[in-house]
Amino acid sequence: MKMAQRKNVTKKRGSFRKSVVISLVLISVISLALTGMVSQQFMTYIGDDTTSLAASALREQAIRNMELTAEKNALVINQKLARAEGMIRAMANECEQIFSDESTVQPREAYYDYFFENPGGPQPDDNHYEEGYGLNVSWTYSSWYHPSANSTNYNDTADANAEKLGRASNLDFIFQGIHQQMPEFRWLYLAFTNDLFINYPGSILDLESYSATSQPWYIDILSGSPDITYVEPYFDEFEGVLLISIGRVVRYDNGSIIGVISGDISVADINEKILDVQVLESGYASLIEKSGGGIIAHPDLSPEDYAEFWVENEILMPLTEMEINNDSTEALSDAHLAQIRSVQAGGVGNLTYIRNGESHLLVYASVERGNYIVVIIVPEDEVLSAIPPLEERIDVANQQALAFILAITVGGIIVAGAVAIVISNQITRPLQYLMDLATRNVEA
Template sequence: MSGRNVQEKKADEKKKFSLNRHDIRTRLIVLIMISIITPLAVFGFFSYKKSYELLENKLLVTSQQTIDATQYYVNQFINAMESQLLAIGDNKNIKSALSSDLAVEGNAREVLDATQKSNPDALGVYIGLADGRTYLYPQQELPDGYDPRERQWYKAALENSGEVVVSEPYIDAFTQKMVITISKTVSDAAGNLTGVVAMDIDTSSIAAKVAKLSIGKNGYVSLVSNDGITIVHPDESIIGTEKVKELGFWQAVSSSEKGTQKYEYEGKQRFMAFSTDADTGWKIIASMDVDELLADTNVIKKFAVGAVIFGLVAAVAIALLIANNVAKPLAEGVAYLRRMADGDFTSEISRESLERQDELGEIAKAIDKLQEDLKSLLGNIIQSTYTVGDSAAALADISNQSTRAAEEVARTVEEISRGAEEQAGDTERGSTKMLHISHMMEEISSKAAEMTQISRSTGELAEKGIEIVKDLTDKNEQSSKASGEVDSIVNRVAKDVAGIGAILETIVSIAEQTNLLALNANIEAARAGEHGKGFAVVAEEVRKLSEESSKSAEEIRGIIQQIQGSTAEAIVAMEKADSASKQQSSSVGQTNEVFATISKALGNLAGYINEMQKDIAGMNVQKEEMEGLMQNIASSAQQSSAATEEVSAAMEEQLASMEELSSNAQNLEALSDDLKTQVQRFRI
């Protein structure tokens, strides 16, 4: 290793030590800060969360109390109105007035007037009779055709007979106030339905009482009907509308009896709790700004943040104190090790570090012992370096001399090996050519054997062909004889058919004469009158038989003509067959001659092939002797070449070993010199 590489390595180690010291100090500070800040942050977070939950629960309790109070006001108000309506329905004067025609209008108006005056929230009290008449107070002009039985308040009372029915809220057309209508059926003493009594009620008093209720600083309570119509709200423009349906929470509110929701209204996040009145089905909603809830928790949040900041400052101070207490002795130890790395073993570690009773003190003691051991080791190395240097120089001289001698021997062996390789190569090439000739001889022998087999097969086929030609000649002669016999038979048939034709002509002539005789007999029978009737019948039968004979003769004539035509065609065909048979006989004779020639030529070819096989057998014997000689020569050449190659390889290995030994001796000498240079830089 060169001096420059050693210096670069030391510089890298110094940089690494510096970074490690910085990392340890930083890590100590970070770990201490985390161990202090984390519990504070967790405590602050859970304190804030718990406080928020407590305030939220408090808000829920407050909201529920407000909702319960609102529900109490609504129920109290509705119950008071229902009591008055029940009193009207049960009033004896009303029942007696409605069940008779005497002073009906006067009694009814007195009761309605008294009820309206005693209840300032009652905008109007009225009765709809079963016969379609209406009595109300204060008196108003009703439109023409007004029928109370068609009104919703009347129908709702009939559907819930005997119970007080509360209508959905609506804006009164005359007063422009939010109004609800309560109604109940009225029966006479006998229990028969006589009509429905109803009362329009102003909800302003409910709104006034609900408006006095508040949640927090800016929270409020609102009333909404089950259909989404706002009854009570701080914003009067919303009263009587269904704008609440446009808000995101309405779907959850309308489908649940009670619960809580967060929603956005006029750009602010709000929190609301709601409940449903069991009697009216109205939704009582208590809501407030989320910011108001968060305002109470901000104090806790600020306190938690302050605690974390204070803990951070304290953690930094504690971390710096602990880190410096640990990093200072570590820095001293690193500096001491750095001097040792630079080759200075004369310095001593401080007594303060050696006397520490902790892990850092143990490290200082270990470093001090390491220096003493290294000083002793370096002294031994320096002494051994000079001894190794002298031995390496002597070994290098000896190895150089041995290398030169080995090179001379290797060159001589290489020349011998080259000659042996050339001889082996020539012998191998001759053996290869001889092997090629041997393959060719084997192929020629194989082809000759194939030709012999083919010649035998061809001879056998030629003999079979001659036998087949002989058989064909016999068959052809038999065919010619059969054709002659058929020709004779056809000629006889033609003659017989001609004789049959002559006989047929005779039969036709006889039939014609018989027909004429029968005709004459009929004529004579006709002349004889009654005596000739029997003869006429016989003559008629004879005439019919004569006609049938003529027809049969004509049919036979047609058949004979067909037979004569077929016979003529058969004669022509037999003449052609006879001519073809003669040509076939000639061709068969020629074929027989060709097969005889082929058989003779094949006999000559077989003789030639036998002589060629004898010559090939002699050549194979000589070829085998030549192959044996070539193999012996090649084996001797290969053994000689292998022996020289082994000697050459052994010399090459010895030369390589000598060169490696010389190289190692030189390297050892160089390393010894370098080691001397290196150990000289240490001060012990």
């Protein structure tokens, strides 16, 4: 009987200790497991959020970099136009001084344009063929033209305009100075109100009955008085180049109009600056006019393309004509172009459009002078090309962090189990002693 009771006591003793150990181990394991799961979920959330924020930040930074590039190019063009404006103002001031009542200038030789290419009349000594112009020119003298003059009666026209021609001949000096300082000016000229036309460098105009006062550039500059006026860029069919005209009305001392003095800048130099812009792999820059969105500079437009479109439409090709899908459907819409053209002076902006199923980013910046806009276009995939490697690096970091958390959790469970056993033994032994003592007292 007593032997059976001892076995029962021993069994209860083991059961009690086992229960305590299991309880402590379970508490430790569950606590650490829950902590590990929470940490894992938190790391996953942080990783996803970091990826999203990084992608968004990368896109915004790329757009800002494109905007800065556009602004930089707009500034370069603006500086060039500001310099050109200064030349035109100097030329206009000199013209008004020459035609003032106090002027004491002496007349120089004035050469009729026809004889720059044909015999039978006076020519400047330096009249020579200039390959860049495709005709004979003089860098020392200007030429004059009037619709009423021809090779037989030009002296009569010269006599009728002797005062104007004598004074205007002194403009040759400032014409030469401007050409030397800013050779981008292809032509410098003065158009009187009676259609007398002074042109530098001296050369043949080679036009019949050309009335300068009825030309759009003359009318635009006249209506823009007294400010410097930019004429919308146009394609010169005779020269085969795209030109920007800048001019100002000039007046006599009494306020009456002498005429319009102006200069034509070839966009070749501006074109080079625009086309030199490299944006990622296939991005490019373009320059358009604000008034109609016509293209002034574009990497995919040749002089022949400008000429063909100009002859057919008498306007510059709109940017929407270039940004089309392979099936010739619209990619960049008129609404997009209207948004670009609405940019304020000195402002920047951006938009996204789809071309051939691919998203493109377009940023634009206003040129302060001349009402021009710099445009930069790049496929969005190129902008976001750094995101997949970034996501991969973040994912690897997350996996490493999760593996570390798992290792810590498992190690913690093992350590916690061992500690639980040790602690349970320390707790249960005194209790077991008391229980055994109480049992013996009861049995006694």
